[in-house]
Amino acid sequence: MDAQKLDLFPQGKLPITLQRICHQLIETYGDFRDVAILGLQPRGIYLSRRILRVLQELVPGIKLLHGELDITFFRDDFRRRETPKQPNQTKIDFLIEHRRVILVDDVLYTGRSVRAALDAMLAYGRPDSVELLVLVDRRRKRELPIEPSYTGIKVDTVETQRVMVELEEAGGNDLVYLLSRED
Amino acid sequence: MPLSTRHLLGIKYIEREDIEQIFETADNFKEVINRPIKKVPSLRDITIANLFFENSTRTRLSFELAEKRLSADTINFSAGSSSVKKGETLLDTVNNILAMKVDMVVMRHPMPGAPVFLGKHIQAQIVNAGDGTHEHPTQALLDGFSLREKFGELKGLRVAIVGDILHSRVALSNIFLLNKMGAEVRVCGPPTLIPKYIHSLGVGVSYDLRQTLQWCDAANMLRIQLERQDIKYFPSLREYSLLYQLNMPLLEQLGKPLVIMHPGPINRGVEITSEVADSEQAIILEQVENGVAVRMAVLYLLAGMG
Numbered sequence: 001m002d003a004q005k006l007d008l009f010p011q012g013k014l015p016i017t018l019q020r021i022c023h024q025l026i027e028t029y030g031d032f033r034d035v036a037i038l039g040l041q042p043r044g045i046y047l048s049r050r051i052l053r054v055l056q057e058l059v060p061g062i063k064l065l066h067g068e069l070d071i072t073f074f075r076d077d078f079r080r081r082e083t084p085k086q087p088n089q090t091k092i093d094f095l096i097e098h099r100r101v102i103l104v105d106d107v108l109y110t111g112r113s114v115r116a117a118l119d120a121m122l123a124y125g126r127p128d129s130v131e132l133l134v135l136v137d138r139r140r141k142r143e144l145p146i147e148p149s150y151t152g153i154k155v156d157t158v159e160t161q162r163v164m165v166e167l168e169e170a171g172g173n174d175l176v177y178l179l180s181r182e183d
Numbered sequence: 184m185p186l187s188t189r190h191l192l193g194i195k196y197i198e199r200e201d202i203e204q205i206f207e208t209a210d211n212f213k214e215v216i217n218r219p220i221k222k223v224p225s226l227r228d229i230t231i232a233n234l235f236f237e238n239s240t241r242t243r244l245s246f247e248l249a250e251k252r253l254s255a256d257t258i259n260f261s262a263g264s265s266s267v268k269k270g271e272t273l274l275d276t277v278n279n280i281l282a283m284k285v286d287m288v289v290m291r292h293p294m295p296g297a298p299v300f301l302g303k304h305i306q307a308q309i310v311n312a313g314d315g316t317h318e319h320p321t322q323a324l325l326d327g328f329s330l331r332e333k334f335g336e337l338k339g340l341r342v343a344i345v346g347d348i349l350h351s352r353v354a355l356s357n358i359f360l361l362n363k364m365g366a367e368v369r370v371c372g373p374p375t376l377i378p379k380y381i382h383s384l385g386v387g388v389s390y391d392l393r394q395t396l397q398w399c400d401a402a403n404m405l406r407i408q409l410e411r412q413d414i415k416y417f418p419s420l421r422e423y424s425l426l427y428q429l430n431m432p433l434l435e436q437l438g439k440p441l442v443i444m445h446p447g448p449i450n451r452g453v454e455i456t457s458e459v460a461d462s463e464q465a466i467i468l469e470q471v472e473n474g475v476a477v478r479m480a481v482l483y484l485l486a487g488m489g
Contacts, residue, residue, distance in 0.1 A: 073223035084487025
């Protein structure tokens, strides 16, 4: 069984894409007053940390709230899996009541994680608005009516393929690639 | 990693890895129960029957709260107000309750081994909430979790269990758990209240409270279970208090930090004085808080195995 890797951001495109997304965020949110960025555990937190860093570089002195949300207890496949998923930490030391929330995840696929996140988030209050930011949108595989507001790249994939995101924040080399297995 | 067992019948029957996983999951639930909204929907399609054939305040409330925080449906049963009084057997009572489509059973029973017996005859998953003088696994888990929170890890820790060891399911479950996690255990109490074969469990024995407290990092003070004592094991409570009570003068003489635990209910002025029970060194109320998180972890992990 061979695995083929397809680099989704070749020739150093990843930083450019991240800059583009951050500029879009600045366009929407201006001074980021009352804005909270929530990275989804386990892998969305690294992208959210990077977004935060790029925003801080682009707008020196910017102040925004940042948290990390675990959705394990809100998943809809509990007891439908072989074994329960091991939960991760939630770190949110503020309320999202009356705030504008940006949910951040690395890959959007079926949309079920985002649904669980929308649910999990409500434990911290009722936000004024929620937008979704993803680095890779695997199109045409959605099982729920959920679409991202900010996207790094859209890709068409089949079920046997996997999208791997290895950011520096997670000890990787800033590599994002599509893994295809050939039997 | 799934747990190695479908039921939690006792600490004796689970592995060290199970205990670690329960602790790690309880960390997450502790964070959940400190949120503004303390509820998660994980167990919303599960019905749990709390069967209490013996009195309980803390454990019953703690389980019930854990179940509610996980969004499970619950039904409660206590022997005092049931058909048990009319001569129904345990198996009949439980089978009737299970016919109402119950997924899990949390049971406290005065007979040692009752949950093990039940596990052989019913499909539903069982959590032992205390069976006579045998085991009280969730209490040991929350005691271990509280110690881990206080000291970082259990390995190498010296823990004393003081009092009525003979009648204590808390002591037995704690011994199993602390041994599995690599802690050292010493029991202390009047010779008549120390079981004859206690050495076979790999614990030290002492009849001297002062010596024991000097040795240990944490002391778990147990209540004298008069309701289980069919004969006199010591001359009087007054004498017991003189020899085995943890009081302020004794604590001050030790001249070292000592973590004090108590599984409740406390008999103030017998095994522990009010001053000590309410002191900074006592983590009795932390134990109660951790109890909810630990029970949530147990129910969540078991339910996940269906």
